Amino acid sequence: MSDPTTTSTVVDETPPTDHTDATTTAEGPENASYSIRPSRTPLGRILKIVGTIVLLLVLCLIPLYMQAQWLSVGTWIMTGAVGGMGLTMLLGQAGQLSLANTFFLLVGGVSYAVFAGPTDDPTYVGFGLPPLLALILAVAVAGLAGALFSPISGRLSGIYLGVASLALVFLGFWLGRVLPALAGSTSSGRSPVQFGIGGLKVDPPEPIIVLLGTPLGKDERKWYLFLILTIIAYLLARGALKGRTGRAWRAVRDNEAAATVLGVSVVWSKASAFTISSMYCGLAGVMTIWWYSLMKPDESEFGTFGVTQAIAFLAMIVIGGLGSLVGSIAGSFVVFGMPLILSLLTQGGSGGVQSGTAFSPIVITNLVYGALVVLIMMFEPRGLAGIGNRILGIFKK
Amino acid sequence: MSTFLQVFINGAGKGAVFALLALGFVIIFKATEVINFAQGSVALVGGYIVFVLKPHTGWWLAALSGVVAAAVLSVIIERVLVANAKLASHDALAILTIGVDVILLTEIVRRLGTEAAPFLGDPYDASPIHLGDVTLPKTQTVALITAIVLISVFFAAFRWSNWGVAMRAQAENREASALMGIRSSRITAGAWAVGGALAGIAVLFMATQDFSGAGLSEGTHSLAIYAFPAAIIGGMTSPGGAVVGGFVVGLTESFTAQYIDLDFSKVSVFIVMLIVLIFRPSGLFGKVEQHRV
Secondary structure (H helix, E strand, O other): OOOOOOHHHHHOOOOOOOOOHHHHHHOOOOOOOOOOOOOOOHHHHHHHHHHHHHHHHHHHHHHHOOOHHHHHHHHEEEEEEEHHHHHHHHHOOOOOOOHHHHHHHHHHHHHHHHHHHHOOHHHHHHHOHHHHHHHHHHHHHHHHHHHHHHHHHHHHHHHHHHHHHHHHHHHHHHHHOHHHHHHHHOOHHHHHHHOOOEEEEEEOOEEOOOOOOEEOOHHHHHHHHHHHHHHHHHHHHHHHHHHHHHHHHHHHHHOOOHHHHHHEEEEHHHHHHHHHHHHHHHHHHHHHHHHOOOOOOOOOOOOOOOHHHHHHHHHHHHHHHOHHHHHHHHHHHHHHHHHHHHHOOOOOOOOOHHHHHHHHHHHOOOOOOHHHHHHHHHHHOOOHHHHHHHHHHHHHH | OHHHHHHHHHHHHHHHHHHHHHHHHHHHHHHHOOOOOOOOHHHHHHHHHHHHHHHHHHHHHHHHHHHHHHHHHHHHHHHHHOOOOOOOOHHHHHHHHHHHHHHHHHHHHHHHHHOOOEEEEOOOOOOOOOEEOOOOOHHHHHHHHHHHHHHHHHHHHHHHHHHHHHHHHHHHOHHHHHHHHOHHHHHHHHHHHHHHHHHHHHHHHHOOOOOOOOOOOOOHHHHHHHHHHHHHHOOOOOHHHHHHHHHHHHHHHHHHHHHHOOOHHHHHHHHOOOOOHHHOOOOOOOOOOOOOO
């Protein structure tokens, strides 16, 4: 039954007990490949609800007590987590290995910059739409780009798709350079309009709001905005994975023939996974340019929208555990959070000046996540999510 | 016409180098069904060894050491990591090599630092050959000749040597070949060694003024990414296809850079690959995977 071209074994190491593994996957949410849910008992359910409320409360209170530089670490982790969720659904749940995520980041970012950009700017194209509408349209455009590529992605599997999707990253690199009126010039970029609804603006922070004695500046507002977006993204993804769509993705991932027999349209299932994943990456792209307050296409292959970053996203979801939404947040902590956290912690120690061969925070992070990817693939293919579930499993007994 | 010839030789020379890298991918893939994403950084490590040893030992010995180091490193990756990750699927192993790639790339780029990137092609670099009114870059010419010799040797060995026969047998049917007394571990280690050595040779041509105008750096690693479309265009299971794919990539890149746009040349390679994949999802010469229901 096992198909060497899918990632089914990456995610689900438990051998099938009978010949109908694909059938059981398509039937029940109890399949191990999607989050194991230890809270079946009423007590467990109550604990879970309480835990969620406490977590949300903490997340809402953080901006009131943390410095702005730490908040920007948090918002960057959330940006990574949203992109990671998109990729983890595609690779972990639908079994399509794609490295094109940074291309869709670029599409989302550029689309937002264009839709929200001022109409009277002589250098850059802008439609002057309200930010919320521009955000929705940017996500839609990224999804459309994904849908347009899905006839190709659907035909390919495994590593052929992985390399084919690199084509999009290079295409984005080229388009970013030849369309400076849309994407901003490679040297200075264009500054995107920050989010705001009506009179409520993120940057400049208007009107003045003071919450529990703390005035909400642009970093605090960005935190709340990113938090809301991340939660919405998480809930929607969870809904998709628990429902019909997610079951279809897993069925196709595990066995295309069996999925067809069950009445799942393989083409449609693959295309929907690719499109939805692209939309998540598009949202992450908008968050990226908000975070930088800059829309700037890459000068080299190692930039924000390049191959290196695509691989960082891949490492993120591998570390978190393929297919796990919470895992992609944990992975983002490691891959996106660590360089920022390390540089904040070491500030003053080295005076901020790094010589060419120093172990800079980025070097350390890269070494750590490279090593984590290797170790996880060797010993715990389900990543941090798998480790977390094991720990939960101990308490359950 | 002379421009055309120059561009052709330039492209063919580059293609030859991509063919060497792509051949490395395919050999490793045939032996272990693993896509070795670390190939680019194995090349980088080989190049780094050459750079370090060159002032002490002279170019030839340094180059030889670099190639050997790349081969040994490749075998270490296979023996220590890939062979021990028995639980992982082939795609998981490919992701594992991405992890290895990140580590090696980060460390070598850190060691190289922010100094000027070193050039590695001392005997042939930046000394053009003049044939009448045609000026040919020597690096590409030497690369073309080297690659033709190496590829011929490889195909001869693949066809007639015991190693080649054993490897083809194993690629055909792993269990049957094990029953015939073929030691799987030796064959795969050999395949990874060859793949690493080819990467070590390729880097001697890539980090030159003629080839990319850039020395050994992160850019060398991105150049090695072109070996992917080369191997995919040919089909991952076909060594001959890898050679064809390498030349397709090299020529496409040179001609688009000359006649269309330098920036576009990077994309063009991938567009050609996409077009091939649309019509032949397993590459031009690749074995079409058949799934039994």
